[in-house]
Amino acid sequence: MTIGYVVVWAGVLLALASVGLYLMSGRRPALRRGARGAFVGAFAAIVAAEGLLMYALLTGRYDLQYVYSFSEESLTPLFKIASAWAGQEGSFLLWAFWLGVYGLILMRTAGGYERWVMAVYGGVILLLMAILAFQSPFAPLPKPDPAPAVWPPRDGFGLNPVLENPWMKIHPPIIFAGFAALTVPFAYAIAALWRNEYHEFAVRVRPWAIYSATMLGFGLALGGYWAYETLGWGGFWAWDPVENSSYFPWLFMAAGLHGLMLQINRGRMVRWNPLLLALPHLLFLYGTFLTRSGALAEVSVHSFVNMETNALKILLGMLIGSVLFTLGLWAWRYRQMPLPAPDQTKGFSREAAVRWGIVLLSISALISLVGTSWPLITKAVGKQMEALKPEFYNQVHIPWIVITAIALAAAPILTWRGMCLDSALERLTKSWLAAVATGFVLFFLGFREPITLLICTLVAFTAYANLGAIWRRVRTSRLTLGGLITHVGLALAILGLILSYGYERKERVVILQGQDTFAMGYKWRYLGMTGNEKFPGEPLADKFNRVRIEIASHDEKFVVEPRFYQDQRRETGNNVVWPAIIRWWDHDLYVSFFAPPQIDVSPLTLALHEKEKGTVEGYTIEFLGFQTGGAMGTEGFRAIAKARVSHPDWKAPVEVEPFRMVTGGGVVPIPVPLPDGAQILIGQMDVNRRLVQFQLVMVPNKPETAPRWVIPLEVYYKPFTILVWLGPPLTLLGGLLATLRRARDVRYGAARATGESFPAPQPRVVKPRGRTPRRVKEPVIAHSEQGSGG
Amino acid sequence: MKLGSILTLVLVLAGIAFTVRAFVNNTSPYVKVEQLQTRGQNVHLPLKPLQDTVQFDIKTMTLTFEGEDETGRVKVVYPKGKPNNFEAASQVVAIGSYKDGVFYAEEMLVKCPSKYQGETQTANR
Numbered sequence: 001m002t003i004g005y006v007v008v009w010a011g012v013l014l015a016l017a018s019v020g021l022y023l024m025s026g027r028r029p030a031l032r033r034g035a036r037g038a039f040v041g042a043f044a045a046i047v048a049a050e051g052l053l054m055y056a057l058l059t060g061r062y063d064l065q066y067v068y069s070f071s072e073e074s075l076t077p078l079f080k081i082a083s084a085w086a087g088q089e090g091s092f093l094l095w096a097f098w099l100g101v102y103g104l105i106l107m108r109t110a111g112g113y114e115r116w117v118m119a120v121y122g123g124v125i126l127l128l129m130a131i132l133a134f135q136s137p138f139a140p141l142p143k144p145d146p147a148p149a150v151w152p153p154r155d156g157f158g159l160n161p162v163l164e165n166p167w168m169k170i171h172p173p174i175i176f177a178g179f180a181a182l183t184v185p186f187a188y189a190i191a192a193l194w195r196n197e198y199h200e201f202a203v204r205v206r207p208w209a210i211y212s213a214t215m216l217g218f219g220l221a222l223g224g225y226w227a228y229e230t231l232g233w234g235g236f237w238a239w240d241p242v243e244n245s246s247y248f249p250w251l252f253m254a255a256g257l258h259g260l261m262l263q264i265n266r267g268r269m270v271r272w273n274p275l276l277l278a279l280p281h282l283l284f285l286y287g288t289f290l291t292r293s294g295a296l297a298e299v300s301v302h303s304f305v306n307m308e309t310n311a312l313k314i315l316l317g318m319l320i321g322s323v324l325f326t327l328g329l330w331a332w333r334y335r336q337m338p339l340p341a342p343d344q345t346k347g348f349s350r351e352a353a354v355r356w357g358i359v360l361l362s363i364s365a366l367i368s369l370v371g372t373s374w375p376l377i378t379k380a381v382g383k384q385m386e387a388l389k390p391e392f393y394n395q396v397h398i399p400w401i402v403i404t405a406i407a408l409a410a411a412p413i414l415t416w417r418g419m420c421l422d423s424a425l426e427r428l429t430k431s432w433l434a435a436v437a438t439g440f441v442l443f444f445l446g447f448r449e450p451i452t453l454l455i456c457t458l459v460a461f462t463a464y465a466n467l468g469a470i471w472r473r474v475r476t477s478r479l480t481l482g483g484l485i486t487h488v489g490l491a492l493a494i495l496g497l498i499l500s501y502g503y504e505r506k507e508r509v510v511i512l513q514g515q516d517t518f519a520m521g522y523k524w525r526y527l528g529m530t531g532n533e534k535f536p537g538e539p540l541a542d543k544f545n546r547v548r549i550e551i552a553s554h555d556e557k558f559v560v561e562p563r564f565y566q567d568q569r570r571e572t573g574n575n576v577v578w579p580a581i582i583r584w585w586d587h588d589l590y591v592s593f594f595a596p597p598q599i600d601v602s603p604l605t606l607a608l609h610e611k612e613k614g615t616v617e618g619y620t621i622e623f624l625g626f627q628t629g630g631a632m633g634t635e636g637f638r639a640i641a642k643a644r645v646s647h648p649d650w651k652a653p654v655e656v657e658p659f660r661m662v663t664g665g666g667v668v669p670i671p672v673p674l675p676d677g678a679q680i681l682i683g684q685m686d687v688n689r690r691l692v693q694f695q696l697v698m699v700p701n702k703p704e705t706a707p708r709w710v711i712p713l714e715v716y717y718k719p720f721t722i723l724v725w726l727g728p729p730l731t732l733l734g735g736l737l738a739t740l741r742r743a744r745d746v747r748y749g750a751a752r753a754t755g756e757s758f759p760a761p762q763p764r765v766v767k768p769r770g771r772t773p774r775r776v777k778e779p780v781i782a783h784s785e786q787g788s789g790g
Numbered sequence: 791m792k793l794g795s796i797l798t799l800v801l802v803l804a805g806i807a808f809t810v811r812a813f814v815n816n817t818s819p820y821v822k823v824e825q826l827q828t829r830g831q832n833v834h835l836p837l838k839p840l841q842d843t844v845q846f847d848i849k850t851m852t853l854t855f856e857g858e859d860e861t862g863r864v865k866v867v868y869p870k871g872k873p874n875n876f877e878a879a880s881q882v883v884a885i886g887s888y889k890d891g892v893f894y895a896e897e898m899l900v901k902c903p904s905k906y907q908g909e910t911q912t913a914n915r
Contacts, residue, residue, distance in 0.1 A: 386818065598872075600849075712851045
């Protein structure tokens with residue numbers, strides 16, 4: 001696929017040209033058209049590369065390393081397309097694709113900021129394309145030596161079965177839409193520091209900050225759904241490094257957009273905002289490095305392949321370079337930045353609540369950042385790698401969420417300038433009473449663990465306070481509801497996560513074939529496995545194998561079908577579990593496995609030396625000698641034990657050759673049938689001492705010798721997971737509303753900040769109250785004194 | 791100092807103390823068998839499993855075996871079934887706590903020899 005390389009390199013050159021022309025267009029404005037053209041060209045190259053990759057996947061070009069590794073013939077066309085982001089190269093390409101899309105919008109909307117923003121932004125695309133040039137998705141599959149008879153291969157190795165489920169089609173595109181959006185605020189922040197201009201900046205960057213936090217947050221939620229529905233450990237979030245490395249950028253972006261709110265409404269946070277808004281992109285680069293470089297391979301459940309050396313160098317250079325550049329530029333500009341407006345609040349103010357929110361978001365982000373990096377830190381100081389248990393994050397976030405819930409509840413009812421405690425409490429009374437009532441209801445429903453109950457009550461308080469604010473405003477100013485809806489959604493999701501985790505009950509249920517088991521108030525019975533249709537006797541080898549289990553209580557009865565599949569092709573992580581989830585409105589019954597289903601059998605055994613003869617239950621076995629088949633040490637190698645078996649009921653003795661065979665999954669005994677339906681196989685063998693232990697199974701009239709399945713289930717009762725599904729869509733809706741509103745503000749706000757004449761209608765302009773802050777020349781623009789933003 | 795700033799300071803200090811404590815409680819260092827008596831809670835314990843001591847109760851899915859490193863031997867109980875390739879494992883990392891002469895593993899990482907060099911797998915996440 002030479003054309004693939006050509007397209008990617010064209011992207012590199014066009015991005016380089018765009019950056020160069022934008023930089024030079026300061027002196028010669030005529031160059032701007034060229035710069036725009038080059039950027040559109042770079043975007044076209046990215047689209048072409050993505051299109052080529054999908055075409056290669058669809059048409060089965062298994063001579064390409066990427067296609068061979070992540071696709072196979074048996075996939076449906078949609079999954080073949082989804083394989084385009086199954087691997088590292090493909091996900092870099094997806095990232096580049098979204099960057100290109102946003103770049104086109106940014107180019108048209110950045111106004112006076114275009115030159116600076118697009119230079120920085122184009123630089124990011126340039127480096128990303130350079131990574132793709134070295135670690136290309138179009139690299140040919142290396143030909144093994146000696147070459148096999150069929151080359152190139154007719155079929156691929158295939159998509160990891162864990163990824164082969166519907167969420168694969170949705171989650172990666174959305175979360176990368178969020179990741180890529182982080183780069184826009186970064187570019188704006190650098191541009192603002194570069195120009196030393198912070199007012200127009202705040203107005204222009206605001207919709208992007210809200211948008212990126214919204215998309216990334218929704219992407220995280222989708223990832224949680226995916227984990228819950230398919231991974232089988234009964235939760236949405238596991239504090240895994242891969243999850244964390246998208247969690248802390250999200251938190252900083254959330255902190256940053258609240259910082260912008262304080263800057264635009266109150267003239268505060270002016271100096272910190274550029275740093276806060278640049279951080280998420282930098283941290284995402286860091287997270288990419290952590291999770292792609294193999295640095296954390298030992299402590300994460302996600303599997304990583306090490307990056308190509310040059311590509312890794314570019315990524316590392318990009319990370320270190322951007323961090324140093326950003327921090328240096330910010331430190332250098334710090335003393336030249338306008339001073340923030342003085343604090344004019346009294347008592348309990350919205351300003352203080354939002355400030356607390358920013359601090360709390362940053363704290364949570366910092367803790368997750370340090371926690372995720374901990375294995376690297378311990379390694380760097382020369383100690384044995386240490387991992388943090390996920391429980392750490394849960395414990396730390398308990399006090400955190402208490403304070404955050406209060407701040408979130410208070411923010412919408414407080415006024416910017418502050419009010420005394422009495423009137424603040426008065427406004428919160430209704431929400432608080434409703435929350436306490438909710439707490440009592442939960443208590444009587446049986447949710448009694450005190451700390452969790454307290455947290456649930458507080459989070460419910462947040463939800464009610466914000467719902468109240470929505471109710472008061474829904475008639476007058478619908479567009480200002482975005483932030484409030486977001487907060488309600490967040491409160492619901494957090495409430496669902498806490499209730500479903502804090503009050504979950506789990507139990508291990510081991511079901512024996514043919515026997516009823518009692519657990520969780522139900523009777524459990526194993527019915528069979530669907531994999532037996534395709535692979536008789538070896539059902540776990542079927543990719544779509546479902547284990548059918550009947551669950552019955554006194555008044556209801558249903559069948560659940562959790563999936564279990566052992567992937568023979570992969571050496572690691574080859575147990576693929578898909579739990580069965582039965583949903584009621586108030587709880588889920590979640591049925592998964594804590595170990596692979598296994599076969600239990602108590603065979604008749606007889607240990608014999610070579611040429612020895614012995615008898616067990618009427619069967620006389622004579623061990624004749626060893627033979628081997630296949631090449632030693634390779635798959636398919638067989639160790640055969642020849643034996644003569646006789647039984648009083650048979651006419652004549654039979655000679656059999658049971659063997660043990662080396663397969664991808666280990667050494668497997670292969671049984672041989674005897675005339676009466678029993679089977680003989682080799683239990684243990686010791687070639688040096690010429691000793692074999694023979695086993696007889698399926699012996700007539702001896703039921704304990706017949707193999708029976710043992711199904712080790714882990715069953716969870718998870719209350720109120722429905723809230724986890726309700727919250728994130730609300731947050732998405734609220735975030736998009738707020739994005740639209742702030743995007744509309746840009747026209748007026750930017751014109752105001754640059755001193756141009758206003759397009760009508762004119763927004764309300766509020767002079768800062770009290771004494772004028774030093775060096776702040778422009779008055780502060782208040783878009784809506786009541787708007788809480790988002 | 792105003793009452794507010796004192797209150798903030800106290801809150802911040804309490805927060806830091808709480809975080810550090812949670813941090814210390816939840817790090818899981820790698821230890822040797824001889825250290826188990828003194829530092830046996832929440833640890834990673836790399837061991838060579840002695841295959842002739844392996845017992846597996848299929849009715850409860852409990853795996854019991856003895857493992858050793860260069861400093862000693864210890865009995866391990868693991869309640870989550872037998873990990874894949876356990877028979878072929880030259881080294882396992884048992885993660886859990888030590889109590890009354892027995893190491894109770896909550897998780898187990900299995901490292902396999904030769905062909906699977908460098909590959910690790912988490913049993914039953």
